Every structure is written in structure tokens, then in C-alpha cells.
Amino acid sequence: MKKFLKISMVVVLIALVGWVFFYLYKQTKKSPVVFETEQPEVTNIIKKTVATGSIVPRKEIQIKPQESGIINEIYVQPGDEVKEGDLIAKIQIIPEMIQVNEAETRLEKARLAYENAKIEFEKSKELYQNKVIPESQYLSDKLTFETYRQDLESAENNLELIKEGVIKKAGAQTNTLIRSTTTGMVLDVPVEVGNSVIKSNTFNDGTTVAIVADMGEMVFEGMVDETEVGKIKEGMQLLLTIGALDQEEFKANLEFISPKGVEENGAIQFEIKAAVELQEGSFIRAGYSATADIVLDRRDSVLAIKEKLITFKEDSTFVEVMTEPQVFEKRLIKTGLSDGINIEVKEGLTEEDKIKVPQS
Secondary structure (H helix, E strand, O other): OHHHHHHHHHHHHHHHHHHHHHHHHHHHOOOOOOOOEEOOEEEEEEEEEEEEEEEEEOOEEEEOOOOOEEEEEEOOOOOOEEOOOOEEEEEEOOOOHHHHHHHHHHHHHHHHHHHHHHHHHHHHHHHHHOOOOOHHHHHHHHHHHHHHHHHHHHHHHHHHHHHHOOOHHHOOOOOOEEEOOOOEEEEEOOOOOOOEEOOOOOOOOOOOOEEEEOOOOEEEEEEEEHHHHOOOOOOOEEEEEEHHHOOOEEEEEEEEEOOOOEEEOOEEEEEEEEEEEOOOOOOOOOOOEEEEEEEEEEEEEEEEEEHHHOEEEOOEEEEEEEEEOOEEEEEEOEEEEEOOOEEEEEEOOOOOOOEEOOOO
């Protein structure tokens, strides 16, 4: 039995030694490492920061009624083009009973005063014609009569205006007809026939009957983080990507940077505005979300390589250039602008050079 165990142990030991020699032999037969290479290319380098926001009309007007009442008719709907003065809606005035009562009382008083003045004037006129009274008294009585006649007419107009919202002498001018105060597209009509509306006054902003905007002049409004706002200035160009129109790219010119930041989600953000350059045939709807790439700097048609090919050591920047197949030498280069992926090469490389791609 002991002899059998000894023989088994010797066999296992021999097998183990043989496996070690076989493993070392396989390791020496591994294929040599082949490094991939890339060549520099001429391209555009754009350094930019990103802002998110939306596209809105520069001029957006809320149309409000001049009198309170009930919407009787609506003549437009969202998407319609209107000009300044075009009819938007018509309201029916529902007068307050206190105002009506006061106007009727005033009218009755004015009528009594007028009738009394008329009688006195007719008497004065007859006496003047018979040369009983002087001309000065006649003219004074005539002036009094004309004054009371104007008061009566004013009281009649006031009552008519309270009840109907228009006086006959005004013709087409009436506060019951709501007209557009600008030229543009109707974006929204937030009321319906039968809705009550309130005119704008000291205590109330008034009911918005329609929103009209000039869709030919659009503005990008967005927010920029405080870490980036110091790098931008008015006049810079923005490249806009609109979510709903992802196949198109629009340009915009930065025209406003807020002097005051606001806190959003724990970070300080600054509002910016940029005028959008509209393309012929493209229609941008108000409220589209958009992302703006703000161009901080750019280099056009320059020699560039990917940043991952570069090795930085102290103040030196170098790459490994292939001199013979799979033989590389280090070469110092001078770099310029970087966009985070590609970097401009000012000196040290040509388009024909093959640069070693470091293994990750």
C-alpha cells in the first residue's frame, strides 16, 4: 500500500512539472502586440458651452377688452394671421344696476333743467325781438339754454354707453368690439363664447381674450451656469438645436446676458437671450424647447488629432509616430485649441504621419 502511494505521488509530481513547462512554452509563443495607428486630419475645431431653453416670439401681445361683459362672438382661432385693427371678438355689456340708476337720475335732472331753460330762452327771445330787454341779457339766456342742451345730450350718451357700450354718434367706434393692437399670428384664444371678461383697471389686470405674436422675429431664451457665464459676451454666435426639428440647425446671435443670477436646483443660473436667424421655409412654433451651443472660440480648416493620442508630461506634449512598421518614436508637438475630443496641432505633425493609439 505504501509503495502504491509513493508511485502515485511521483506520477502527480511529474504531471505537474510537465504542465508548468507546457504553460511557459505557450506563453513564449503568444502573438506580438500590434498597435493601431491614426493619421491627423484637416477639420474645424469649435470650443463651445451649452445652454438649454426655449424659442419664443420677441413681441407677444395680450389682447384685453376695454369694457367688462360677456363674450358674444369670437372671430379668430389659434393659427390665424391678423393685422392691427382686425376684429378679434365682440362682447355684450352687462351694466351694473347702480350705474344704470345713477345715469337715469342724471338724465332726468338734465331733461328738467333743459326744458326749464328752453322756456326761459323762448321768453327772452320774444322780449328781445320786441326790444324790451337788451341784447346782453338775451345772449346770456341763450348761452344758458345751450349749456343745458349739451348737458342733456351728455346724460343721454352716458346712459346709452353704460347700457350698450356704444353711442350712436360714435359710429363704428365701440368698446364692445375687441380689435387686435398688433400684426401677427394668433397663438391662443383662452376664452369661449359665453365667458365673462373683465377690463383692465387699477385692481385687476383684465381678462386676456387673445394672444397675438410676430412669428417672424423669434428669440432664444435660456439659462447658463455661473461657471460658464464669464466666458460668454454679447455678439457671440449660438448654434441652436430644436427638439422638434432635429434635422435642422439654426444660428442665433447673443444679445443679452442677465446681470443677476437665480438659484435653480442648488446652482446659480443666468438668463440669456439671442436673436434667431430664421431659415426660409422653416416655421418655428412658439415654446419649442431648444439647446444652444455657444461658440467660445473656433479654428477652421486646421490640422487636428484626437486628444487621446497625446501624452502630457510636465510642460511637454508629445505623441508616438511610426517610423517603421510597429516601430515608434516620441515626437514633441505644439497644440492649440481643443473641443474636448479633437485638438489643433500647430507644429510637429503632417497629414501623412501615423500616430500610435495607446492601448487602454
